Amino acid sequence: MVNPSLLIAVPLAFAFSIPLFGLVSKKIGKYIPVVALLINVGISFILIPQILKKPAVVSIGGWSPPFCINLVVGPLGVFLVTLISSIGLLVAIYAISYIKEEPTEKYHMLFLLLITGATGIVLTGDIFNLFVFFEILCISSYALVAYNKDKEGTEAAMKYLIQGSVGSSFVLIGIALLYGMFGTLNMADIASRVTSADPTFLFISLAFLITGFGIEAAVFPLNAWLPDAHSSAPSSISAILSGIAIKTGVYGVARMIYTIFNADGILTFIAFLGLLTLLIGEMSAFRQNDIKRLLAYSSIGQIGLIVFALGIATSLGVFAGLFQIVSHALAKALLFLAAGYMIYRVGSKSIDSLSGLGRKMPLTSFAFTIGSFSLIGLPPFAGFISKFSIVYAAIQVKKPIFLVFVVIALIATVIEAGYFFKVVQNLYFKEGKNVDNVTETSGYIIVPMIILVISIIVIGIHPQFITGLLKGAAGELLGRTGYIGWVLGGS
Amino acid sequence: MIFQLILIFIMIILAVAASLFKDLINAVVACAAVSLITSILFYFLQAPDVAMAEAAIGAGLTTAVFIIAIRKTERYEK
Amino acid sequence: MSGIYNWMYYIASGGLILIGLYIVLVKTNLIKIVIGLNFIDTGINILLICIGYVRGRTAPIFSRPGISPANVVDPVPQALVLTAIVIGVAVLALALSIVIKVYQHNKTLNVTKIKGLKW
């Protein structure tokens, strides 16, 4: 069996060695993330069948938990790792020729470390280690948002940095309170002791932790940073931030609520917050005229939908939420990559300037169309299945309030369809003004987009490729005694 | 005990003062003093490793980085 | 009187965190805001260390003979704070570099005068 700690050690070693490769040739640096993430994708695909049979708990340093940091590779962990490294690999391929702004070497280092941070977050079983990897993810994304060094980019990065570091401070306060109460940092150990503590104390620490992770996840009152940061970063980074980084925030919230605190009482409130986020995100997206801002607000909406589905808290609801994570990650990465290249060719971010591109850049426009259709939830794409199962799960709860929620979610979907159709119509059925010398792209740019389109369609037609893994992952989130047993009992 | 109480009192006063100063250099110096007092408190709380790190990183390098940044931007809060 | 001795470190850490948050929420100067973030970090560090403190015990270093394992304070929070201090200085340095870039673009540090930073 492959040791899962390699999933973190290998990209770290590659990231540290990029300056050394830079001595040999300046051109090697941009291929290093591809190589490292290719190894990661390989390892995670080897791990999937083994993990589905028996989850692995790997200690770092050789002592038994809870006395050392351990990685917990359950179905949820291996699912998210596979998603993170695959999307990361595709974006890394895209970035080979997309990133031209100097210093490219530093971009590739930061990018690889961002992916490492996300991988560490979903694998670790120690709450302080979770915080450290969370900081790795956040700090590298602050630097990458400011990477273009233009006015919007630096301002957005400043905004993101201030709110993000207040968020991580809150996470650290929550961790400190938990350590003061239980004297341990292992998540399973905390979870097994959590019933012995005072409920108000637990609520306070949970509030700190959820606020902290909620800022990264951009749940409603805490999402002021997201539209700026996602729209002014380089497009490859927007794809990673929308596709992966905010999902790790959602993972943090879900892990805290389900596994550590077992806080059933606030789940309806969480579902309500998710719905509010969905509605606000979609309504703001409708008014945008900047294509990247539109996509960023749509990300807020989709995160709301995921949080809503996780708040339903039946096994079908969690399953649907995880499916939505997959379909949103694929579709939004595709949309940002396609939009980024169109912007690069046209030279303007406004939707009107993209009109007529359907004929000039047929492949890119086609990819954009597929991505937006999947996001709206049209069959036969991946988004259809996830949205359908969310609605189905919400109806099955048989509480009247969830029926109201479903109606609101459907209204939000209609709004979403409205603005995406507007963009697609702009692409195909309007005469462009200054797009005469725009040409289609090739090579490293188009390969990741084609792979994403194919996977969206394949998952849409044959969802059984991933349903087994997702059911296991949902079972891991809902079955906290099982999680505690893997780490503390048995081996 | 009373010594630590006085130190904490001074530290809070300095922190409030740092938020009130219009001259950013003064605010940064107050910030460095807060870090220094923190490092003494760490020593009282039986954490010599952390006291050393706080004195070297928190009080020393942080202040230097702040002052360089202020020199590159502007000194007075408007 | 023993109440104040039990609470003074908590007051110190909580006070620093609250002052830092106040600066971040209310002040408009970017460097002031970064100072506020620094205060929050310092406050959390004090909180962690005083969670690990046990009255009447010594530091967990057995370099001299005569220190028994039953007589030392908790080493784990000290390790955590070492990590937190380094992370704090890393965030701070990055923040100040972005502040310098923002200043170069806008020629001001006041957030109310910078369009992208109004929130």
Added chain:
Amino acid sequence: MRRIVSIIILIIIAVGFIFAFSKIPFGKDKINVANYYIKKGIKQTGAVNIVTSVVLNYRGFDTLGEVTVLFIAAVGLGAVLFVERKIQKNMDDKEDKTKRASLILRTGSRLLFPLILLFGAYIFVHGHLTPGGGFQGGAIIASGFLLMYLAFPKQRINKKTSGLAESLSGLIFVGIGLLGLVFSGYFLTNFLPKGIPNTLFSAGIIPIIYIAIGFKVGFELTGIIDDLLERSR
């Protein structure tokens, strides 16, 4: 308006703090997991400074992450403040050439600089015996370089060499972790002989990693100061 809202938020947080702190008694013995480290630390890791053995051995993965965070900050700062070489050169030409520090500062720092470096090295080599370690020692080394920058504003460290030292020491850390994986099946295992506690050559991999961290932190903090001074005119 904004002030009122923030004060309300702060009051809510303060009430939360008061309640939460009242449940954590100050100064009482609430050590749980750490008892294991205190009782078995010296035998298992060979380091008499338990904080060091926790930082580098029981929770070594955190430290790897922490080193990575500092690395990201240094790299990110370089990326954010990056200026094209041509523009940089123009700026250098415009700079006033006559600026010099006072004689006392120059002589004093020339005298102190080697001592500061020696002190920093002492701190991180003895990290497993006395208070201190790689981070503290690295910060002291960086403050020595800071002193040199104040005294000789024109002189710069060689960016290429320091960058290489950074990546090499990072690679040493990861490499030792991977060697542990090879020898005993766990990442970052202390696979070297532990030696006699309380002597310099003890504690297995701990001194090696702390020396690597010391160099890495020292060069990174120096690089941060250098970038801030040079790149951001």
